[in-house]
Amino acid sequence: MDHYIYDDMNLFITQEKFYIEPKIGKDLLIIDRVSEATVVEKKSNQIPADKSLVEFCGFLGSVQLLAGKYLVLATAREFIGFIDGHLIWKLAGTKLIPYAKSTIHINSEQLEDNAKYLSMIQNVLNTPSFYFSYSYDISHTMQRLHKLGPESGTQSLLSRADMRFVWNQHFLKGFANSDFKNFTLPIIHGFVSINRCVVNGHNFTWAIMSRRSVLRSGTRLFRRGIDRDGNVANFVETEQIVEYQDVNTSFVQIRGSIPLFWVQPPDLRYKPPPRLLDINKADHQMACTKHIEDVSSQYGRQVMIDLVDQKGAEGNLEKAFADTVNSIGNASVRYEPFDFHAECRKMRWDRLSILIDRVAHDQDEMGFFMALKKGALVSLQAGVFRTNCVDCLDRTNVVQSMLAKRALTAMLKLLDILTFEQTVEEQTVFEALFKGVWADNADFISIQYSGTGALKTDYTRTGKRTHMGLMRDGMNSLIRYYKNNFMDGFRQDSLDVFHGLADLRSPLRAERDWKYATFPSVLLVALAMFVTCAILPSEYTTEQLLFLLFWGSMVAATTATIYRYGPEFVDKPHLLNS
Incomplete structure (x- = not known):
């Protein structure tokens, strides 16, 4: 029997801690919003009464951004089928929850950058499609699983996974300890x-x-x-x-x-x-x-x-x-x-x-x-x-x-x-x-x-x-x-x-050369004038034909200039690899 990851869970949020409780299971994952995480055995009255609740179906880890750490949770899933008797799921929803209770510790520019980093994380998570299983190691082929042998079934899915294919490995770095093996979902x-x-x-x-x-x-x-x-x-x-x-x-x-x-x-x-x-x-x-x-x-x-x-x-x-x-x-x-x-x-x-x-x-x-x-x-x-x-x-x-x-x-x-x-x-x-x-x-x-x-x-x-x-x-x-x-x-x-490769201190607001705004604007105006001169007159005079020739030349010249400086108009990555 392969190792099994907790599926349906409750996240209880208090002012000081996160409490992650599997609906079926003996463990309780406690994450201090300032210091560290621990796993303890569930007991009565461990979770304070003053709390809010988030239900979710998979713990994907946490990520450090400018405002601090964020929990990354799978909140929805779609059933795909069975492989070797194990259920395989597609990720259908995620949620990022900040550790920090406010953002007063960062300035407005950092706050703006942090919002962009959050949108970047969500952009990747929204790219189709991510998959997981609570009991089957889908990072490995059947042949590799056979070579690992039946004894590998006692290991956590994360510890024995082929890390070439684990996309949330950066999020799970702080939870690689065996204490978290029932929670970490690759x-x-x-x-x-x-x-x-x-x-x-x-x-x-x-x-x-x-x-x-x-x-x-x-x-x-x-x-x-x-x-x-x-x-x-x-x-x-x-x-x-x-x-x-x-x-x-x-x-x-x-x-x-x-x-x-x-x-x-x-x-x-x-x-x-x-x-x-x-x-x-x-x-x-x-x-x-x-x-x-x-x-x-x-x-x-x-x-x-x-x-x-x-x-x-x-x-x-x-x-x-x-x-x-x-x-x-x-x-x-x-x-x-x-x-x-x-x-x-x-x-x-x-x-x-x-x-x-x-x-x-x-x-x-x-x-x-x-x-x-x-x-x-x-x-x-x-x-x-x-x-x-x-x-x-x-x-x-x-x-x-x-x-x-x-x-x-x-x-x-x-x-x-x-x-x-x-x-x-x-x-x-x-x-x-x-x-x-x-x-x-x-x-x-x-x-x-x-x-x-x-x-x-x-x-x-x-x-x-x-x-x-x-x-x-x-x-x-x-x-x-x-x-x-x-x-x-x-x-x-x-x-x-x-993937944790970017230097988050890199500037996100790279300054554009003056050509970036000027030439597209000129092109739009020239194109609009060319079309206007072409379709409006009921009959063409020499003056109107000269206008048409002028604006057509402007369209051609501006387009040629834009292509000449093509790389300057391209949306390039701004972050340096760390």
């Missing part, structure tokens, strides 16, 4: 879908669980590439699970930014070119080696599927990636480039089968995890596909879904759910579910990193690239452009505050 960020399915009369559970890493977390254009510790941007582990009768099976894939030092800062251009940092090649190789070794220690051998364009700016990244991997010469790594856009141009997405055929032998050698629910091991997954494009979103998810379908077919045949001759594609109802869930996975991971749903999901949902899908992608691309240029500085600051 949460993951990503996507979880759990489905009860029927194929050929067999009932089974099919689930997808994507876990986003907290290491090098950030927004699409402000977090790219690798850091010196070997952590890459947008690293996501996706586990596909099948539970049938007394057997659990799972197949794991990972995605992550190209493991080199490269950047792609927003500058108002629709697609600013990515570029490698001009540093010593040995530094690229050192960081990439660290990343490869970390992945190998976690997952075994790896096939690196690189889907970026092999020409232009992306082509420079692809060549550098290939050269670095070849220079490292790790025998457990195979680099597999596939120019997605070139191979599938003119909507020939059926050509993705070329890539799947190339890696089929690797997938067969990797296998997947399978064990009896009583603990007996049948097989281990011996390696992993590490897939990337530039964003590790749209192209990546398409290929991952195809690899997942191939693995799922093998799983269902081994479990005798499918006959030897059958395929997943022939199971019309189930295949529609499979496609829909993988498209949802794409959308959620994309929203969390780029701010919009994924592109190319029409192929994932229907198996075809459609003109309607192209139009939807165009709309998402425009929204993505706006958010990445004008909103992501705040989002990046929010993530850094959430």
